[in-house]
Amino acid sequence: MAGDPTDPTDGRVLAIVERGYRGALDKQFFDELYLATELHRQLGGLDVLLRGSAVGYALDAAPPPPLRIGNRTVDTLTDPRQGLRTLLGAGVRVLVEEPDIAALRSPLPLVDGVELAPAGATAARWAEYRMVVFL
Template sequence: MDGRTAGGQRVLAIVERGYRGALDKQFFDELYLATELHRQLGGLDVLLRGTAVTYALDAPPPPPLRIGDRVVDTVTDPRAGLRTLLDADVGVWVEEPALAALGSPRPPLAGVRLAREDEVAARWKDYRMVFFL
């Protein structure tokens, strides 16, 4: 990870908090925003930390939500958003200590890279911009 593309430097977006979900969020989330930022800024890497590391787990989509007699099957699946980012050549990193603290037996999605603690922070200088989503 050197933070550079042929057209210049990439930017780094850090996501620290996994979003628990809401019906009003189903059409736009931070991973959708990351897709647009990648397109508009000419290259993006994403670092998942804290509870956001759950986005990187290879798991099935969330089940539909039942509210009384109504079934809502449009709940956002962060893994689908992450796959979209990976398909768009966004570099996706997940901090290994946060993943280990989760204690999940599930592996990360294919294409997600593991980062040692502070490994990505040591490379912030290589990015044109670093921000939190």
């Protein structure tokens, strides 16, 4: 129940990320996970729910390899797993919807600290959050 001092969502904001980033070279310094870090700092508490294609961020995979374009190598690609680790280290609760992660059928484990959420469980708690935003 909101207002209960033991409620982890008391005063927190829920940020939902549904679309995984598809990639481009112009997005090397700012993404939705960086924005979430700033929102957490400025709003005083944030939970992040990964759904849809964004659940791939939660897989503990190797950093993206350098991209070779002609005779040029680009090695500054964003690693969403690093962004998640930054969020977790800042005290952000990161949840991933179980049916969406199961649909990937990946043998990779989740990034340490990421929690599985049953389908609809987080949506059922939206009223307990101060605000719900989509990033």
